[in-house]
Amino acid sequence: MRKKFTNTAIAVLAALIVLGTAAVGFAETYPDKPISAIVTYSPGGATDYQARVATMEASDSKYFGQPIVIINKPGAGGKVGWNWIVERAPKDGYTMVTYNIPHFIAQSLVFKTSYGFNTFEPLANWGADPAVLVVPKESPFNSIKDLVEFAKKNPGKVTINGAGLYVGHHIAALQLMKATGIVLTYIPEQGGTDAMQSVIANKVTAGFNNLSDAYRNKQRVKILGIADDERDKDFLPEVPTFKEAGYPQVDETSVNLRGLAFPKGVDPAIIKSASETLMKMFQSKKVKEAMTMGGCPLKIMSRDQVIKMFNERQKTLGALFPKK
Numbered sequence: 555m556r557k558k559f560t561n562t563a564i565a566v567l568a569a570l571i572v573l574g575t576a577a578v579g580f581a582e583t584y585p586d587k588p589i590s591a592i593v594t595y596s597p598g599g600a601t602d603y604q605a606r607v608a609t610m611e612a613s614d615s616k617y618f619g620q621p622i623v624i625i626n627k628p629g630a631g632g633k634v635g636w637n638w639i640v641e642r643a644p645k646d647g648y649t650m651v652t653y654n655i656p657h658f659i660a661q662s663l664v665f666k667t668s669y670g671f672n673t674f675e676p677l678a679n680w681g682a683d684p685a686v687l688v689v690p691k692e693s694p695f696n697s698i699k700d701l702v703e704f705a706k707k708n709p710g711k712v713t714i715n716g717a718g719l720y721v722g723h724h725i726a727a728l729q730l731m732k733a734t735g736i737v738l739t740y741i742p743e744q745g746g747t748d749a750m751q752s753v754i755a756n757k758v759t760a761g762f763n764n765l766s767d768a769y770r771n772k773q774r775v776k777i778l779g780i781a782d783d784e785r786d787k788d789f790l791p792e793v794p795t796f797k798e799a800g801y802p803q804v805d806e807t808s809v810n811l812r813g814l815a816f817p818k819g820v821d822p823a824i825i826k827s828a829s830e831t832l833m834k835m836f837q838s839k840k841v842k843e844a845m846t847m848g849g850c851p852l853k854i855m856s857r858d859q860v861i862k863m864f865n866e867r868q869k870t871l872g873a874l875f876p877k878k
Contacts, residue, residue, distance in 0.1 A: 594635030631718020769849030
């Protein structure tokens with residue numbers, strides 16, 4: 555009996571060693587084919603643009619040695635793509651997804667979704683894109699106060715759009731309404747690109763959009779304010795914060811943090827390898843220069859820093875939107 559037990563134990567130990575060796579070997583050869591990165595918004599928007607820039611050096615042998623192929627799965631303010639990742643994406647390390655904070659956390663608190671703050675394996679963060687208030691070039695409004703005063707006299711008649719429901723743009727609009735007592739008619743678009751085009755075409759009174767999108771379109775719109783703790787010194791130094799304009803309640807909560815994640819279930823060794831490689835790649839000179847040229851504010855964060863940020867935003871947004 556003792557001999558049988560010993561033989562069984564040896565067999566189990568040998569199997570574990572083989573499995574462990576196989577896992578290490580897999581991690582060492584990863585990746586051996588292209589990696590997909592799901593972008594949950596439309597082509598041409600800030601998330602799509604930045605994801606392409608952030609991953610453009612993936613094929614370099616210094617990084618993955620394989621391309622990261624962007625695949626767009628837009629719809630419902632990102633919900634279509636994030637639900638797909640949780641419900642259907644393979645867990646083999648060859649499918650990543652872009653995350654947007656506060657978007658997916660706020661949505662998971664307000665709507666019934668398959669995802670939440672703890673359903674992804676964050677890898678690394680590349681940027682932080684504040685929400686800015688924009689109006690058409692021909693708009694009579696030249697300041698946040700101009701728009702607020704008009705809205706007070708015309709409740710419900712001011713239309714303001716953003717990239718979807720309970721994304722950073724929507725949160726900034728809700729904060730502005732709460733801070734001022736005005737009533738705005740919020741129009742959710744399919745993404746930042748559609749939202750910006752509606753503002754440019756004068757289809758809405760105003761919009762909240764990404765700083766990076768606004769920067770690239772600054773000759774076609776007026777940028778009235780930035781929802782952050784301080785002015786953006788690199789791209790829009792002349793644009794005041796809402797706090798400066800007298801509305802401190804419109805703060806950094808709506809700042810759009812972007813990065814890449816895996817679905818839950820990917821091998822820990824692959825997660826470690828991918829996160830370390832992304833951190834190096836996001837800090838490359840070529841990526842930094844391209845981001846700067848596109849007006850995209852960088853905020854590079856490690857996996858551990860992103861996990862901490864996810865937990866902090868869950869608490870902040872949970873207070874704003876108690877889960878039903």
